[in-house]
Amino acid sequence: MNKRQARLFAIGATVISAAVFIGMTIDSHRQFATLTHSDQITPAVIRGKNVWHKNNCINCHTVFGEGAYYAPDLTKITKLRGEAYLKAYLHDPSQFYDEKRHRRLMPKQDLSATDITDLIAFLDWVSNVDNQGWPPRPLLVTGASISPTGPALSVVRPVSGAENPIALGESVFRTSSPACVACHSTTPDVNMAGPSLAGLTARTEKLLASGGYKGSVKTVEGYIRESITHPSAHVLPGPMYSASGVSFMPATFAKDLPSAQIDQLVAYLTSLK
Numbered sequence: 001m002n003k004r005q006a007r008l009f010a011i012g013a014t015v016i017s018a019a020v021f022i023g024m025t026i027d028s029h030r031q032f033a034t035l036t037h038s039d040q041i042t043p044a045v046i047r048g049k050n051v052w053h054k055n056n057c058i059n060c061h062t063v064f065g066e067g068a069y070y071a072p073d074l075t076k077i078t079k080l081r082g083e084a085y086l087k088a089y090l091h092d093p094s095q096f097y098d099e100k101r102h103r104r105l106m107p108k109q110d111l112s113a114t115d116i117t118d119l120i121a122f123l124d125w126v127s128n129v130d131n132q133g134w135p136p137r138p139l140l141v142t143g144a145s146i147s148p149t150g151p152a153l154s155v156v157r158p159v160s161g162a163e164n165p166i167a168l169g170e171s172v173f174r175t176s177s178p179a180c181v182a183c184h185s186t187t188p189d190v191n192m193a194g195p196s197l198a199g200l201t202a203r204t205e206k207l208l209a210s211g212g213y214k215g216s217v218k219t220v221e222g223y224i225r226e227s228i229t230h231p232s233a234h235v236l237p238g239p240m241y242s243a244s245g246v247s248f249m250p251a252t253f254a255k256d257l258p259s260a261q262i263d264q265l266v267a268y269l270t271s272l273k
């Protein structure tokens with residue numbers, strides 16, 4: 001290649017890559033309204049965004065991976081936690097995490113009830129933006145390893161086999177929507193938004209024998225099934241699990257999970273001696 005050819009080649013390559021870049025930028029902008037559901041930006045969403053900025057949530061948190069990396073990413077938080085939990089959490093985060101165990105805390109933000117409702121509307125809009133699969137797994141508070149597809153979280157490894165209800169139940173536990181693993185670990189003493197389910201069977205046997213259980217089921221299996229389909233039938237004590245007798249665990253599973261999958265979950269959880 002002589003000098004002239006080299007120059008032409010450089011100019012040509014620059015022009016082509018600039019054209020591709022501009023084309024892709026225009027194409028992205030063309031899709032923004034659809035991907036972000038811009039028709040769903042209600043006044044509450046806009047007010048919530050203002051509350052978000054006014055309180056500098058971004059100084060500690062990220063959304064879409066942008067912001068500070070001190071605290072968890074909140075892009076999908078409404079899908080992972082649900083409204084009841086978030087309301088109580090934003091009202092007083094100190095009820096939920098323990099400084100000794102978690103080593104960092106979210107300061108109380110003194111948000112009004114309206115601020116909180118608006119923030120949740122904003123975060124819910126964020127969670128519905130089509131990120132084309134990002135983040136690939138939930139980014140959460142506790143260091144517990146959470147992977148919807150990766151190696152099991154469980155200390156009790158169920159016997160493998162596609163037809164094994166315990167193995168199938170463990171898979172539902174990771175993949176339901178919201179995923180049980182977003183709130184429950186099966187490692188002893190790792191309590192996230194929900195209690196660790198390690199030793200669930202032994203704990204439930206004690207509860208049923210103690211007279212502390214006020215519901216109508218009689219068996220461990222029945223209790224576990226009821227916990228999934230009617231979380232508020234019996235709530236665990238503690239301000240981080242319920243408010244006014246209503247469990248922070250979503251009450252949507254009875255409707256959203258096929259009954260075969262609920263059976264598999266019950267088989268899996270019953271195996272967590």
Ligand code: HEC
Nearest residue numbers: 055056057060071072077097102104105106107109141193
């Ligand atoms: C000074 C830093 C800081 C600020 C400012 C802050 N947070 Fe947090 N936030 C945290 C930390 C740290 C956690 C993780 C909980 C823990 O480990 O104590 C957290 C957790 C959360 C959670 C998740 C709880 C869970 O169980 O998954 C939500 C929701 C949240 N923050 C919302 C907000 C909102 C909304 C704002 C602004 C109004 C905000 N945060 C401002 C530090 C902060």
Ligand code: HEC
Nearest residue numbers: 080081178180183193194227231234235236241247248249
């Ligand atoms: C948003 C967080 C969240 C999600 C998601 C969630 N849970 Fe829960 N779960 C909780 C909370 C909080 C409690 C404690 C309050 C109560 O007793 O209902 C709980 C309690 C339970 C209990 C009773 C535990 C005990 O010791 O008595 C079981 C069993 C359970 N959940 C199973 C599941 C299963 C299975 C899934 C997935 C299909 C699931 N949970 C999804 C938050 C969650």
